[in-house]
Every structure is written in structure tokens, then in C-alpha cells.
Amino acid sequence: MWNYIGRRILATLPVLLIVAVLVFLMLRLTPGDPAAVIAGDAATAQDVAEIRGKLGLDRPVVTQFFIWIGRGLQGDFGESFFYKKTVASLIADRIEPTLALATLTIILATLIAVPLGTLAAYRQGSWIDRIVMGISVIGFSVPVFVIGYVLIYVFALHLGWFPVQGYQRMADGFGGFLHRLILPSITLAVVYVALLARMTRTSVIEVLNEDYVRTARAKGLPNLKVLVFHALRNAAVPIVTVIGIGIAVLIGGVVVTESVYNIPGLGRLTVDAVLARDYPTVQAVILLFSFAYVLINLAIDLMYTVLDPRIRY
């Protein structure tokens, strides 16, 4: 098992390296002088020269990459040109809302999707199954921001149950924090529910055809017990895998949801930084999101070795 864990971690390193190279090259491959691009339209020739020296742009590209990633690994992504702060402190300021939103979304989506998917699998072919699958197709198709605005329209503007937009830090009161986070999380959870319910249904159907499920039924266990303890437990691995893969969808959704609900998180930061052409920030945030995605999936993979003793490598 340790051998596998070691190999799996080693296999992740090239992916991380390639992500870093791609994010690095994005800025270098733009036509024109990157220093001039970074400096912006209002920069003087002196500014540009200064930036060029600071970023080591006069050195070979390979050296530049290692300077950038070396500093990045120490948490130094340079200074934001728009916010006039270090990128690291900017990210530290914005990370709480994003983490809170993502966590609540995953919890919410799992609580809704897993029972729905299991029910659909249990009643395969029935109207419940068709409704769940129908909802899932719709969930894939409705754009996040349309869901967001419809929810705001109904629950904030008409019913007045929730504030329209905004965010409250956890330190300023948990109640208000949660209250403001509910609509955004529901918005973001829709795609996730669609993805997860489908996968749950597929894997539970597969398990329900196994011999041990038939045995469990034959010995007279109640259906609910069979579903939860035999079917769902054995279907857990593919379900958890999809939760991990879905994080890519989640990150994309975070960017949009934070813009719709005016939440000062990393997603909003990305959009604002792109609009302000604040390249050091854009690079750092994209790198951070991608690394988080890869590492979460690595962690999930490694978890299997502990969770599911049947898996041998």
C-alpha cells in the first residue's frame, strides 16, 4: 500500500509541473513584451525596464520559469499591479468566502444527490427514476448565473427570505454568515447535484445486481438496510470519485456565483484581476485553483486505500 501511495504521489508531480508550465507560458506566449503587458498602458519605458529586471525577463525562459515557480512555492507571487498588495496577502484575504461556499455546496449537493440517485436506482424505470434523470439533464443545462438570478428573484426579491447579495465573514456572526451563504450554495449545488445523482444512480444499479445484495434480500433484510448498508456502501468509491472530479465544475461555478452574489472570494478576484489585466494575480489564482483540484483528487485516490480494503495495488 505504501508503495502505491508513493507511486501515486510521484505520478502527480509531473501533472503539477505541467500545470505550472502552462500557466507560466500563458503570459509569456502573448504577443509583445510581457513586461510592457504587465506594466499596463500608462507605464513609462523606465517602469517597463524595472519590471523586466524584477521578473528576470532578461534571462532565458527556462531560468525565468524556475525563478517564478521557486518564488511561488514559497508563497511569493509578486505584487498585484491593480490592488497594490502582495498577491499572497490578496489571496489570503479572499480565501475564506470561497472555501465556505465550496464546502457548503459540496455538503448540500451530497445530501440531496445521493438519496435522489439511490432512490432512482432502487426504483429503476419508474416515474421517480425518470424525474430524477430529467432533473439531472436540466441541471446540466441551466447556466449557473441564470439559476442564481432566478433564485434571487424568487427568494430574495419576492419572498424576502434571504438577502439579495453580499457576504458576511464567519467571525462577524455564524448566523448571518450562513444565512447569506445559503442561496449561493444552492445555486452552485445544482450542477453538482445533477452530476452526482447520475453517478450515484449508475453505481447503485450496478451494485444492486451483485450476488451479495441478492443474498442480503434472501435472508430477509429490510430494503432500506440493503440499500444503505450493502448497496450504497459499496457504491461509495465511484460516488466519491465524482465528487472529486466535480470540483473542476465547482471551481468554474464559484467564479460565476461569486460574481452574481457579489461575494468577495477568489472567484471574484479572478474576474476582477482579468478585467484589470492584473497578470500576476491571474496566474497565481489559476495556479492555486488547479493545484487544489489536482491535490484534492490525489487525496481522494489515496483515501480509497484506507476506505476500501478490497482495492489492492
Place this chain on the structure above:
Amino acid sequence: MSAVPSMIVEAPAVTAGKPGVWLRLAHNPSVLIGALLVTLIALTGIAAPLLSSIDPGAINPSNRNKTSGYETSVRDDEGRKITRKALMGTDSLGRDIYTRVVYGARVSLIVGITVAVFSVVIGLVIGLFAGYLRWLDGIVMRIMDGLMAIPAILLAIALVSLSGASMMTVIVAVAIPEIPRVVRLVRAIVLSIREEPYVEAAISVGTPTIKVLWRHVLPNTIAPLIVQATFICGSAILLEAILSFLGVGIPPETPTWGNIMAEGRSLFQVYPHNILYPGTFLTLTVLAINMLGDGLRDTLDPRMSKRL
């Protein structure tokens, strides 16, 4: 067990092109509803100048922020008074939302179809060679893994922001995140086909690599790629709308559904119609394409439908 029954079992794997495919497609409700809706939306886009006589970019300061059903009167060239009804209201520049939504169908479909074709063709070429040439496989697949690790929206936003917003850059930026998914699919098919006896036979008689790929491997990829292209088309339309909505997509004066919604964002609390009408069209379009894709997958590629 003899070899004969196992061959019979394997035979239905490739189903596209067989007689009966059209018949099965016509009997699939998902395909029917999806195709019907997509056709309607495509017709709307094509017939946009017929459906509305107004210029989608025409600004009218006196008609700003009107709700749906608002009537304006204009004088035509001969001085006669014509009453026009703004079916879906107007935006904060007085542009007619209905007209912009109708023209927006064009942009969405052009982007969706171009991205689908572009990413499938490029992904197919890369995937064929990566799957077939072992020395290339490792490098290419690691790069694809890296590309896939960057969330699609972020990658697209970054690409557009770096190269400046235009229809072309948006299409390229939306297509690039889709390419690795096509490559993976094609490669997986190639890896399984490569071991087939008929490919081995072709190689043994000295068929050039290109010809083996073209004659023996490529046909096997068509059915799954049609399915994949449909889903890419749907997600490209969504992604384009998201980019426009965030303000990093096609230039704001172009009538796209995302742009109409982006324009309506600031006044959403007072005038929700700016977002709700184009949002409904966008949702219906993507839903139709996804239904079509689901149906195509079930009929053309039964192996894939088992996976998810």
C-alpha cells in the same frame, strides 16, 4: 465455447452506419425533442432579420428600461406612424431585447458548432497519433492531463484576457479546454482498436501508418465523436455565455445572450426581464442539445451510455 459466439457478442459494438440507425434515432424521444428544439432555435437565428425589423444594435435613449409589451410608435420613410411592440422590453440603452435575443441565437449556435468542430478535429488528430505512436503517447497525455487540471472557465477567461476579446479568440479559448477530453476519448478507442487482428494484418502487409489510421482506426471513432461533439456544442454555448456575462467574452455591442444578461446585471432588481428572457433561451438551447446528445449516445454508442 467456440470462437463463433464470442464474435457475435462483439459485433454490435460498432453500430453507426448500419441500416436501422436512422430508424432507431427516430424512435428515441430524447433525440426527437432535442432535434426539434435545436432546429427551431437554428431557424430563429437564421431568420432573425425576418423575425424582427429592428437593428439589434439600435440605441433608443427615450425607450430605456421598458418592460415587456411596451409600445412605441415610429415613423417610417413615408412619414406613416407605425406602432411597434417591444415583446421582451428594452435594455438600459433602449435596445429591443426581443431583437437582440433573436440575433443572439446566431452567435450562440455559431460559437457552439465552430467550437465543437474545431476541438473534435484537433483532438481527433492528436488522439489518433498519441494512441497509435507509443513514443508520443506519454508526452502528449501528460500535457493533456495538465490542461485538464486547469478548470475550463479559468483557462478560457485567461486565454481571452491575454489575446483580447473577439469572436475568434472566444472560440479558440472555449475550444482549448475541450480538446484534452476529445484526445482522451480518441486515444482510448485507438488503444483498443490497435490490438485488433485486422489492424495487425494491415500493418503486416506494409500499410503506411497514415493509411492504417485513416482506413481502420478512424471509422471506429466516428460514432463516439458525434456524441462528444454534441455535448461540446452545448457546453461551449454555456461557456461563451458565461464569458460574455462576466465581461470577458465577445465585445459587449454584439448581441449575444451572455451580453444581454451582462448588460442587465446592474438593474436586475428593478428590471429582471433583461436576464430572464435570454436566460430562458440559453437554458432551452443547451437543454435541447444535451437531450440530443443523450439520445445520440444511447442509440449510436451503447458502450458509452453504460459508463454514465
